[in-house]
Amino acid sequence: MSTPRNTPMNTPRTRKVLGPCSHVLVAARTGSWRTERPKADEALCVRCGTCARYCPTACITVHREGPPLSFDWDYCKGCGICANECPKQALTMIAEGSEEACP
Numbered sequence: 001m002s003t004p005r006n007t008p009m010n011t012p013r014t015r016k017v018l019g020p021c022s023h024v025l026v027a028a029r030t031g032s033w034r035t036e037r038p039k040a041d042e043a044l045c046v047r048c049g050t051c052a053r054y055c056p057t058a059c060i061t062v063h064r065e066g067p068p069l070s071f072d073w074d075y076c077k078g079c080g081i082c083a084n085e086c087p088k089q090a091l092t093m094i095a096e097g098s099e100e101a102c103p
């Protein structure tokens, strides 16, 4: 009895199954890039949230009561987009480390 020839149809195929892979994205702490920071004029801010919507690092929180905005300084990279987009010109970019920037 002859052994059947291996053809593409009857050749056993080994499948390499890759195990589960996990990919963890860790956001860089972009606050270290900052040379300027936004400062809010609370009298001008109408809490519209435009600045927070445009912030590329989502580091602005708009509050319903009390001071209108808070910033997560670990992630604010000082790009100034928030100040550019504010319809009330309530945000000003000030130099990082300046007297004004210190609470």
Ligand code: SF4
Pocket: 040, 044, 045, 046, 047, 048, 049, 050, 051, 052, 062, 068, 069, 085, 086, 087, 088, 089, 090, 091
């Ligand atoms: S965009 Fe301007 S007015 Fe609106 S919440 Fe931000 S700082 Fe306030």
Ligand code: SF4
Pocket: 037, 038, 054, 055, 056, 057, 058, 059, 060, 071, 075, 076, 077, 078, 079, 080, 081, 082, 083
């Ligand atoms: S300066 Fe840039 S990163 Fe910082 S709060 Fe404004 S938009 Fe966000």
